[in-house]
Amino acid sequence: MFRFPPRALVRLSIFGGLSLLLILITWKGAASLSYSWTPPISESELKDIRKRRRNMTKILIAKLNGASDIEFLNIFNVFDDTTVKLKYGGWAIKAFALLGSHFEEVILLNADAVFVQQPERLFAQKAYIRKGALLSHDRLLWQHAFKERHEWWKDQIKEPSAEMNKSLIWTENYAEECDSGVVVLNKARSHYGSMIGWGEGKGGNVTMFCGFVIAHTDEKDKLLWYNGSLLKNKRVDSDGYEVPEYWMMDGKWHKGRTKDDMSCMTDTEVLELTAEEKRVLRESIEIAKEVDMALKGTL
Numbered sequence: 549m550f551r552f553p554p555r556a557l558v559r560l561s562i563f564g565g566l567s568l569l570l571i572l573i574t575w576k577g578a579a580s581l582s583y584s585w586t587p588p589i590s591e592s593e594l595k596d597i598r599k600r601r602r603n604m605t606k607i608l609i610a611k612l613n614g615a616s617d618i619e620f621l622n623i624f625n626v627f628d629d630t631t632v633k634l635k636y637g638g639w640a641i642k643a644f645a646l647l648g649s650h651f652e653e654v655i656l657l658n659a660d661a662v663f664v665q666q667p668e669r670l671f672a673q674k675a676y677i678r679k680g681a682l683l684s685h686d687r688l689l690w691q692h693a694f695k696e697r698h699e700w701w702k703d704q705i706k707e708p709s710a711e712m713n714k715s716l717i718w719t720e721n722y723a724e725e726c727d728s729g730v731v732v733l734n735k736a737r738s739h740y741g742s743m744i745g746w747g748e749g750k751g752g753n754v755t756m757f758c759g760f761v762i763a764h765t766d767e768k769d770k771l772l773w774y775n776g777s778l779l780k781n782k783r784v785d786s787d788g789y790e791v792p793e794y795w796m797m798d799g800k801w802h803k804g805r806t807k808d809d810m811s812c813m814t815d816t817e818v819l820e821l822t823a824e825e826k827r828v829l830r831e832s833i834e835i836a837k838e839v840d841m842a843l844k845g846t847l
Contacts, residue, residue, distance in 0.1 A: 623648050642728055652736050658729040660777035662832065664825050665766065670732045673767050682732035684764040687811070689803055692721045727762050729775030758810035763795045771795060771825055778833050783808050787840075789833045791826050795819050 623634060623641060626648040634641045646656050655667055676682040698721050708718060716722050760783075761776030776782065780790040799816035821829075 621645075621648060639728065642731070646731065646733055646735070653734045654732070656728075656731040656733070658775060660782060661729045661773055661775055662761075662778055662829070663773045664771045664828055665773070667773075669766060669772065670730070673732075675767065676732050676734075680734040680736075684727045684730060684762075686727040687762060687801055689722065689801055694721075727764070727775060729762075730764070730773055758812040759792060760810055761792075763797075765797070769797070771821070778829070778836050781808070781810070789836065791821075791829045791833065793821060795821065 623644055627634065627644055629635055632644065634644060642656060646654055653671065655670055657667075670676060670682055673682055701718070705712065712718050759776075760781050761774045763774045764772055766772045778789050779785065780788045796813045796816050796818060799813040802812040802814065804811045
């Protein structure tokens, strides 16, 4: 359904590529092996398989309950990738996804963004209405770890704005400023992290909690969304859904040793998710499981 001005959610997704190689191993004596390979199908046949797989994914998603008014946009049909090279650009594709959308007001979402309130609430935030854009802080980590990055910023930004001069990334050399899991933008206009997870302790004795995602609030400091998916740890268990219990704002970060380890937060008030927030997440998990089954062809 279109409203004026037209608005949309742009959900980023990467369809898994299919690469088939036939490895031929020939024994050449005790000291050496010779390896050669022959593609089992032509490049045109491989492209056709990928296209049919994408079409089937669209059909499976469209059959889910409530999945209506969904459009799929191939960003490579909008921009010439021989110039912008988005195929290998990683996160750089996000800005082009915003530009490629034909809607005037856009909410850009990572595939693993989780909402606790209706996404449309983002359009009602005073900061968005005032500025035409809404961004969220990333974790306060790795202070003084990227000297060259900060030197380049100082060289390029000769007259920082009032907002920039309040940024701890600018004033105290932290590593990351923006969590780009959700970006809200009004394209017609010119133009520090929280955490959610599971507590360590029992009852009212929880003083530290750990998780893999960053929590973000609305202008009234009410939990709005978090990144990292509905899974407890998407890097370790692709089926491990679990509703988080607690969240904190502006505490002290304790980074996990590796990307597979939880980060933790301490030294501020521990907030428990409300019954309504937990209900929303439980229902979201059930829908996510249906989507998983549809994509696997088992629904």
